[in-house]
Each structure stands twice: as structure tokens, then as C-alpha cells.
Amino acid sequence: MPDTVKQRNPRTLPIPRRTLWLTRLGMVSERLSRRxxxxxxxxxxxMGALMLGLQDSVAVETVWVLGGVACAGALGALIWGLRGFRWPREAEVLARLDETLPGRPIRALMDDQAIGGSDADSVAVWQAHQARMAARAQSARPVKPDLKLAARDPFALRYVALLVLAVGLIFGSLWRVGSVGDMAPGAATAAAGPAWEGWIAPPRYTGKPTLYLADLGDTPVQVPEGSTVTLRLYGQAGSLAVEETVSGRPVEQLTDPETPFTVRRNGALSIDGPGGRDWTxxxxxxxxxxxAVSGVVETEAAGRMTLPFSAADDYGVTGGSVRITLDTETLDRRYGLAIEPDPREPITLALPLxxxxxxREFTETLIEDFSEHPWSNLPVTMAFTAEDAAGNTGEAAPFAAxxxxxxxxxxxxxxxxxxxxxxxxxxxxxxxxSxxxxxxxxxxxxxxxxxxxxLRLRVILRRLEAFTDYGGGVTAEQQEEIAQALWDLAILLEEGTLADALERLRRAQDRLSEAMKNGATDQEIAELMQELREATDEYLRQLSRQAQQEGQQGDQQQQAQNGESMQMTQDDLQRMMDRIQELMEQGRMAEAQEALRQLQQMMENMRVTQGQGQNGQSQGQQAMEGLAETLRNQQGLSDQAFRDLQEQFNPGAQSGQSQQNEGRNGGQGRGQSHEGEGGQGQGNNQQGQNGQQGQPGEGSLADRQQALRDELRRQQGSLPGQGTPEGDAARDALDRAGRAMEGAEEALRGDDLAEAIDRQSEAMEALREGMRALGEAMAQEQQGQPGQGTQDGDMRAQNRDPLGREPGSMGSVGTDESLLPGEDVYRRAQELLDEIRKRTGDSERPKIELEYLKRLLDRF
Structure with missing residues (x-):
């Protein structure tokens, strides 16, 4: 700017005074914080250290040294701040404002026209420029201060100091700051005067904090029952006295230096003397x-009882028990219960927590098995009791069951x-x-x-009669012994150790029929149905092996071709059992019993071959084809879910004209309309090898996903390779697939198509892993079978004698295998003879095997 330029007075500038004042205040705060x-x-x-009471934890000399250091540091910081602090001048404020405005209007308004003052046009231009700059200056806004101190405090010491102050405010007390005055010179005499401190500590189980009496106001103080009050009196004895009416003791003045007592009731607490206080x-x-009992008693078929209960307490339940006593008033005292019972203690059980x-509030389930207890299946009364940490107990209403x-x-x-x-x-x-x-x-x-x-029953009878006739009566030990023997006998009669699958099947059918007559619960019927399914599978496997050994498979196939017998797959049997269970769940017991009778008759007359399926397929091949069909159906459902997701964003996709359109049936009818019946294009649904429909064609996506998951669960039950690493890996993979299908079903019911597609992808990947593992299991099984898995090799594997030896060549009875080379031949022969005798004594073995073992004993 030339020297001839004249500047205006800043006070005449058209800038709002509020803007100048706020900008100046911001600059002041900025300089104060920096200095x-x-x-x-x-x-x-x-201040944070004093509020935390650190001065009371160290020696007085240490307090003085630290206080001197703090004062010196504060004085130095004050001098350093005052020397560098400058009050912002008006020109600095205007310069700060001018930096935030475009074109520096404030600087332009403070200048005068240097040349052209005699030219009217030049003067007009200058005045127009000044007017424009004045308008900009009038629109000026206050400038925000820059309070960042990172460059001046690189170690963030200011935040450390702020943290100490915050901790002192939260966990400390302002009253503790006054204790520094007692450490001043000349205050020793004052400190020798009477003083006190005290606090109220609630019981630990309440979780409440300790209250310092010095911090409490005049309002009533609420404390949990059982809180402990501790007071400490300092100074000359008798100068301070404590009066309280909360402990229940006689009202008297307490002058002991330390006075603890427990709060039992509402009352007052006061300290009489210099500096005393009163509290309510x-x-x-x-x-x-x-x-309280929150449910009903449920019993499994094996006898385990479950009974839900709920408990609540203001501070939490610490224990509980249930006392079970015999309800003699409702007991039917007939037959063996007519006489007076032996004394027996009530059953006491600890409740699960x-x-x-x-x-403070929870629901748990009592799970116990009282099957072997003398009161089993008799009326009892249950008394539930809960206890808290204070020793209070609560009892529920007596529960009869x-x-x-x-x-x-x-x-x-x-x-x-x-x-x-x-x-x-x-x-x-x-x-x-007896x-x-x-x-x-x-x-x-x-x-x-x-x-x-x-034979077991006869032994029990002889011992019981001997105790009664010659022992002068049954003792308590003998009573327990006979009771345990009778329990084992009943288990043997109920479950049996049947090696014959047909006998096991009959037993399962009889138990189910008896359960329907006696009105068993749904859970018991479900368990018995599962037992019937397992017995049926075992029976079919036995029939298959028997058919192979007797060479009847060709006759069966010939009969089937001639129409003399009805072919029936394992899936048909499963559907019949599902129908029986459905009828029982609906309460139609008469129809269920008739269906069970038909199933019994059919199982007695049928002859099936489990080893060979349709078209000569093995069980593993059938399982592999069934899983492949399930994978195709899952792919179809995933395709349809993807199409539905597309339709949410593109309604025109329902036309079905795209070559990528999968159709409503999922993978079927490519290029067909979504609303059609499902074209006969790729992947047409046909009856599978295992007898099930490939994929349900009706119902919502969620229902079809559920049906597919149920089908996978059924296929898992007949999966071969159990017990081998490959078979276990296949089952684990199918378990994952089932869980993923269940997640997809839940997502479909919640209209979350994206989540459903993700879960369906996981299910398909798990199915592929299961099929790979199943293939490895089948390969391992074929390698381990004699004859490389051929029918002749299977026959030879099944024709081993009871000792596991192969028959001799040319059909001879003997064998060329050596028993045990070396010097221990006689020891090995004795072991084999002992094993033969042991197996001969097992009456549950098949009759043909027992006859063979007896012939061996007669010969050797």
C-alpha cells in the first residue's frame, strides 16, 4: 500500500458489536487455555488427591513436602502464564474476523482512495467497492476459538489431571479436604479435641455400598435390615456420647472409643458433644x-421325573430343598399295603439353583428318578422350601402328586x-x-x-423262603438284597436280553399295545414308538441275512415277479408306524390298535431282503441315491427362494419368459410361468429309489423345507457305516445339514428370503460332504468284506462258525487255520474250551448255535 493511503477509525466500521465481543472472548479463552x-x-x-483422602494415608512430613512441591509448581505455572498472556487488541480482533471473510472487506474499509480523487468516475467506482465491502463486513460471524493443546501438551498431562479430579469427585468426598487444616502448624491443639467418624455397612449379600455418616444429610437414611453401624470416637473419654434406638438394646449413652451395633428396626442415631450429628x-x-411349583409332573418311560418350580427373593435365593412324605390319607391301603409300614424317613432333596x-427370580426344573424307591408310583406330598442369605425361609403350598x-x-x-x-x-x-x-x-x-x-425267580424264592423259615425273619440287609434282585428280574422281564430280532419286535409291539390300553403319556408312547422302529429295522436286517444264508432271495424275487407276494419297502413300514403314532396323538386309540394289529400280522408273514433293494441295489447305494435326491430337492427350493427374492424387486419376473427362470417348483420347468403347475423340464420329480416322493409339490416354501428336513432325518436312521470314522463323518455332516435346513425353515416363515438362501446353501454344502463321506465308508466296507463285496463273499462272511473261523475247503467241516503256533497251544485250547462252555450257558443264544456248541463239547 502506498504511503499516501489513509486509514479509517475501526470504531466506524459497520461490524456488529456482538460479533466483535464474542470473537474477543474466544481469543481470551484461547490464550488463557494455552498459557x-x-x-x-x-x-x-x-484437589483429586485431597478428596480421596490420600493425605490421611501418609506421614505429615510427606504431605508437607508434596504440598510445597505443588505450591512451587503452581506459582511457577502462574508466573509463566502471566508473562505470556496478552489481552487481544482491537486490531487483532479485526484481523481475526477479516481472515474469515472473502476479499478482506474490513481491511478494504479501513483504506482511503490513494489516486483518482479528482476523477468522478474513479470516485464512483471506489464508493461502489466500499459499499460492497461494507455489506460483507456486516455479515461477519463470530470466530470460534482454537482450544486444541496437543502441540503444547504432547504427553496429554491435562487429561491425566482431569481423570484424577473425576475419580476424587466420584469416589471421594469434599469433606476430606478439610483434614489438611489439622496438619497445619498450631493445629495440634485443635486436633487433640473430640472428633468422630462412622459408617453403615449393609450385609455383603445385598450388594449395597457402605454409607459414610459424615456424608449423609438430614433426610432419613434407608438401610437394609442387618446393616452394621460402626462409630469411632476420638479425644478425651466422655466428651462424645452415642445414643441409638435402632439395635433393640436399652437406650443408653455409649462412650466407648469404638461402638459397633446392628440395625434391627427403625429409630434414631445421634452423637452428643462438640461436632455431633443426628440421623434418622x-x-x-x-x-x-x-x-412355588410352576408346572405339572412329567415322567419319561424310563421313570425319570421332571417338575418345574419358580423362586424369588429380594436379594437372591441361596438354597432350597423339597421334602417328600408319603400321603397315607389318599393311599389305597389294600393287599400288601394293608399292614403298618416299616419306619422310613421322608425324602429330602436339594433344589437345583x-x-x-x-x-432374585428364576425358574428351574427338579429332575430325579425314584423308580427304585419304595414309594414309587404311590401318592406323596411335596413341600418346597427356599432360603436366603439372611436365614429367612419361604415355603410353598403342599403339592400332592x-x-x-x-x-x-x-x-x-x-x-x-x-x-x-x-x-x-x-x-x-x-x-x-413268596x-x-x-x-x-x-x-x-x-x-x-x-x-x-x-431260574432267577426260583433262586430269589428259595432265598426269601430260607430267610423267612430258618432265619427268624427278614432283616433290613436281606430286605434290600431281595428287593434289588426283584428289580433286576423285572428289568430282565421288561426289556429282556433277546438276541432274536423277531422276539424283540414282538416285545416292542406288546409294550406299545399295553401302553395304549393303560393310557400312557404322549412322551412314553413316543419312546415306545421309537423302540418299535428300531426293533423293526433290526428284524428286517435279520431277515435279509437269513435269506442270504438260506438262498431264498431268488425265490422271493421269482414270487414277486409272479405276483404271489406283495413287495413292500422299508419306507412303507415307516409310513405305517407314523400313521399309528399320529392316531395315538389324536386320541383315536381303537384305530391305532387295529393298525398295530395289522402291522403285527404283516411283520409275522412278510419276508424281505434288506441287503438288496430295488434293481439289486445295496443299502449304501439306496442311501446314496436318496441323499442325491434330497440334494436336488434342496437345490430346487433354493432356486425358488432366489426367484421369490428377485420378484420382490422385479415384479415382472413372474412372467417366466426368462431362460434363467426356475419356475415355482424350483429347478423344474425352466422357462415356464411361475404360476403354472410345474413343467416337465429339467429335474422332473419322480418316485425315488427309496420309495419317497422327491419333493412335495404343494404347500408353502417353509412347509416344503420342513418336509425335506423330516425326509433327511428319516434317511439318517438307515445310513450304513455306523461305527466307522467315515460313517460317523457322514452322520455329522447330515446333522449339520439338518440344522441348516431348520434355520432355513425359520427364515422362510419369517419372510427373510436372503437368510433362508444362506442357510440352504449351508445345507447343500453339508449334504455334499455327507455324500462324499458315505462314499468313502462304502468303499472301506467293500474292501473289508471277503470276496470284494460280491454276493459269494458276503455269504462266506455270514457262514463263519461261532468261533469266527472260515469253513474248510471243499465244504469240509474242519479248517486249515492254525489256532496258535508255538508252545502255548494247550493254553489256547483250554481258553477256547472255557469260552465254549460259557456260551453254552447263555440260553438267549439261537438254538442252532447252542446245539453246535454242545456237539463241540461232546466231541472234545
Whole structure:
């Protein structure tokens, strides 16, 4: 700017005064923070330490040294700040504002025209420029201060000081700052005067914080019942006295240096003397816990009982128990229960509590098995009790129920269990029990299916009669011994150790029929249905092996071709059993019993070959084809879900004209309309090798996904290779596929197509892994079979003798295999002879095997 330029007075500039004032204030705060932040940091650290009471934890000399250092640092910081602090001048404020405005209008307004003052046009241009700059200056806004101190405090010491101050404010007290005055010179005399401190500590189980009496105001103080008040009195004895009415003791003045007592009721607390205080204490009572039965008793077929209950307490339940006593008033005192019972203590069980989480309110389940208890299946009364940490107890209303135990569906087993109960009821029933058991077993060929069970009963009878006739009565130890033997006998009669699959199948059918007659629960029927399914599978495998050994497979196929017999797959049997279970769940017991009778008749007359399926396929091949069909169906569902997702964003996709359109049937009818019936294009649904429909064509996507998951679960039940690493890997992969299908079903029901597609992709990947593992299992199985998996090799594998030896060449009875080379031939021969005798004593083995073993014993 030339020297001839004249400048205006800043006060005449058209700038709002509020803008200038706020900008100046921002510059002041900016300079104060930059010059005095060390002083603020020292002050925050000192105040935080004093509020935390650190001065009371160290020696007085240390306090003085640290105080001197703090004062020196504060003085230095103050001097350094004052020397560098400058009040912002008006020209600096205008320059700060001018920097934020375009064209520097404030600087332009302070200048005068240097040349052209005599030219009217030049003067007009200059005035127009000044008017434009004045308008810009009038629109000026306050400038925000720059309070960043990172460059001046690279170690963030100001934040450390602020943290110390915050901790002191939260966890400390402003009253503690005054204790520094007691450390000043000349204050020793004042410190020797009377003083006090005290606090109220609630019980630890409440989780409440300790209250310092010095920090409490005049309002009533609420504390939990059982809180401990501790007071410490300093100074000359008797100068301070404590009066309280909260502990329940006689009202008197306490002058002991330390006075602890427990809060029991509402009242007042006061300290009489110099600096004394008064407080009003309100007790929050500790209520007793509440407990109640929240459900009904459920019993599994094996006898385990489950009973849900709920409990609540204001501070948490710490324990509980249930006391079970026999309900003699509702007990039917007939037969063996007519006499007075032996004294027996009530059953006391500890209630399960949550391991983690809140115990103030929870719901748990009592799970126990009382099948072997003498009160099993008798009416009892259950008394639930809960306890809290304060020792308060709460009791639920007495709960009357039948003490759940195992139910025996075999009539003979039920009779044995009833006599066991009578014997445990009273030892005086021993004679009656022996008479009834002898009467039950009078015609063993009519009631016993196993010779072993009959022999066991005879042994039990002889011991029981010997105890009664010659022992002067049954003792408590003998009572327990006979009861345990009767329990084992009942289990043998109920479950049996049947090696014959047909006998096991009949037993499962009889138990299910008996359960329907006796009104068993849905859970018991479901377990018995599962037992029937397993027995049916085992029976089919036995028939298959028998057909191979007897060479009847060709006759069966010939009969099927001639129409003399009806072909029936395992899936047909599964559907029949599903129908029976559905009828029972609907309460149509008569129809269910008729369907079960038809199934029994069919199983008695049928002859099936499990080893060879349709078209000569093995079980593994059928499983592989079934999984492949399931994979195709899952791919179709995934394709349809993807198409539905597209239609949400492109409604025109329903026309079905695109070559990428999968159609409503998912993978079927490529290029067809979504609303059609499903073209006969790629992947047409046909009846699968295993007899199931490939994919349901009706219902929503979620229903079809559920049906596909159920089909996969059914296929898992007949998967070969069990027990091998490859077979276990295939089952694990199919389990993952089932869980992914379940997630896809839930997502479809929630209209979350994107999530459903992800879960379906996981299911397809798991199915592929399962098929690969199943293929490896089938390859391993074929390698391990004699004859490389041919029918002749399978026949040879099944024709081993009971000792696992191959038959001799040319059909001879002997074998060329050496038993054990070396010097231990005689020892090995003795071991084999002992094993033959052991197997001969097992009456559950097939008759043909027992005859063979007896011939071996006769010969050697």
C-alpha cells in the first residue's frame, strides 16, 4: 500500500458489536487455555488427591513436602502464564474476523482512495467497492476459538489431571479436604479435641455400598435390615456420647472409643458433644423368599421325573430343598399295603439353583428318578422350601402328586415290581410275597419267555423262603438284597436280553399295545414308538441275512415277479408306524390298535431282503441315491427362494419368459410361468429309489423345507457305516445339514428370503460332504468284506462258525487255520474250551448255535 493511503477509525466500521465481543472472548479463552493449562492441571491433581483422602494415608512430613512441591509448581505455572498472556487488541480482533471473510472487506474499509480523487468516475467506482465491502463486513460471524493443546501438551498431562479430579469427585468426598487444616502448624491443639467418624455397612449379600455418616444429610437414611453401624470416637473419654434406638438394646449413652451395633428396626442415631450429628434410620426389611411349583409332573418311560418350580427373593435365593412324605390319607391301603409300614424317613432333596445369572427370580426344573424307591408310583406330598442369605425361609403350598417311577408294561414284570414294593413296605410281607411269586410262576411255560428269568425267580424264592423259615425273619440287609434282585428280574422281564430280532419286535409291539390300553403319556408312547422302529429295522436286517444264508432271495424275487407276494419297502413300514403314532396323538386309540394289529400280522408273514433293494441295489447305494435326491430337492427350493427374492424387486419376473427362470417348483420347468403347475423340464420329480416322493409339490416354501428336513432325518436312521470314522463323518455332516435346513425353515416363515438362501446353501454344502463321506465308508466296507463285496463273499462272511473261523475247503467241516503256533497251544485250547462252555450257558443264544456248541463239547 502506498504511503499516501489513509486509514479509517475501526470504531466506524459497520461490524456488529456482538460479533466483535464474542470473537474477543474466544481469543481470551484461547490464550488463557494455552498459557494457564499447567496451573489448571496442578490444581486438579491436588484437589483429586485431597478428596480421596490420600493425605490421611501418609506421614505429615510427606504431605508437607508434596504440598510445597505443588505450591512451587503452581506459582511457577502462574508466573509463566502471566508473562505470556496478552489481552487481544482491537486490531487483532479485526484481523481475526477479516481472515474469515472473502476479499478482506474490513481491511478494504479501513483504506482511503490513494489516486483518482479528482476523477468522478474513479470516485464512483471506489464508493461502489466500499459499499460492497461494507455489506460483507456486516455479515461477519463470530470466530470460534482454537482450544486444541496437543502441540503444547504432547504427553496429554491435562487429561491425566482431569481423570484424577473425576475419580476424587466420584469416589471421594469434599469433606476430606478439610483434614489438611489439622496438619497445619498450631493445629495440634485443635486436633487433640473430640472428633468422630462412622459408617453403615449393609450385609455383603445385598450388594449395597457402605454409607459414610459424615456424608449423609438430614433426610432419613434407608438401610437394609442387618446393616452394621460402626462409630469411632476420638479425644478425651466422655466428651462424645452415642445414643441409638435402632439395635433393640436399652437406650443408653455409649462412650466407648469404638461402638459397633446392628440395625434391627427403625429409630434414631445421634452423637452428643462438640461436632455431633443426628440421623434418622429407616430399615428396609429383608423379606422371606417365595417358591412355588410352576408346572405339572412329567415322567419319561424310563421313570425319570421332571417338575418345574419358580423362586424369588429380594436379594437372591441361596438354597432350597423339597421334602417328600408319603400321603397315607389318599393311599389305597389294600393287599400288601394293608399292614403298618416299616419306619422310613421322608425324602429330602436339594433344589437345583442357577449356576450363573440372577437368583432374585428364576425358574428351574427338579429332575430325579425314584423308580427304585419304595414309594414309587404311590401318592406323596411335596413341600418346597427356599432360603436366603439372611436365614429367612419361604415355603410353598403342599403339592400332592404321584411319586413318578418307571412303568412296567409287561404283566409279569409289573407283578414282580408290585411284590417288591410290598416287601419294601414291610418286612412282615415276606411270606405273602413268596406265596404270590410262587403262585405266579406255577406254570412257567405259560408266563416266562426266558428260561434265565425263571431260574432267577426260583433262586430269589428259595432265598426269601430260607430267610423267612430258618432265619427268624427278614432283616433290613436281606430286605434290600431281595428287593434289588426283584428289580433286576423285572428289568430282565421288561426289556429282556433277546438276541432274536423277531422276539424283540414282538416285545416292542406288546409294550406299545399295553401302553395304549393303560393310557400312557404322549412322551412314553413316543419312546415306545421309537423302540418299535428300531426293533423293526433290526428284524428286517435279520431277515435279509437269513435269506442270504438260506438262498431264498431268488425265490422271493421269482414270487414277486409272479405276483404271489406283495413287495413292500422299508419306507412303507415307516409310513405305517407314523400313521399309528399320529392316531395315538389324536386320541383315536381303537384305530391305532387295529393298525398295530395289522402291522403285527404283516411283520409275522412278510419276508424281505434288506441287503438288496430295488434293481439289486445295496443299502449304501439306496442311501446314496436318496441323499442325491434330497440334494436336488434342496437345490430346487433354493432356486425358488432366489426367484421369490428377485420378484420382490422385479415384479415382472413372474412372467417366466426368462431362460434363467426356475419356475415355482424350483429347478423344474425352466422357462415356464411361475404360476403354472410345474413343467416337465429339467429335474422332473419322480418316485425315488427309496420309495419317497422327491419333493412335495404343494404347500408353502417353509412347509416344503420342513418336509425335506423330516425326509433327511428319516434317511439318517438307515445310513450304513455306523461305527466307522467315515460313517460317523457322514452322520455329522447330515446333522449339520439338518440344522441348516431348520434355520432355513425359520427364515422362510419369517419372510427373510436372503437368510433362508444362506442357510440352504449351508445345507447343500453339508449334504455334499455327507455324500462324499458315505462314499468313502462304502468303499472301506467293500474292501473289508471277503470276496470284494460280491454276493459269494458276503455269504462266506455270514457262514463263519461261532468261533469266527472260515469253513474248510471243499465244504469240509474242519479248517486249515492254525489256532496258535508255538508252545502255548494247550493254553489256547483250554481258553477256547472255557469260552465254549460259557456260551453254552447263555440260553438267549439261537438254538442252532447252542446245539453246535454242545456237539463241540461232546466231541472234545
Amino acid at each position: 494457564f493449562w499447567p496451573l489448571f492441571a496442578i490444581f486438579a491433581v491436588v 434410620i429407616a430399615v428396609r426389611p429383608d423379606s422371606a423368599p417365595e417358591i 442357577p449356576i450363573t445369572g440372577d437368583r 404321584i411319586l413318578s417311577g418307571r412303568r412296567f408294561f409287561d404283566p409279569l414284570a409289573a407283578a414282580v415290581i408290585e411284590q417288591r414294593r410290598d416287601l419294601l413296605w414291610s418286612r412282615d410281607n415276606a411270606t405273602r410275597v 406265596q404270590i411269586l410262587r403262585a405266579v410262576s406255577y406254570r412257567p411255560e405259560d408266563v416266562f419267555r426266558s428260561e434265565t428269568a425263571y
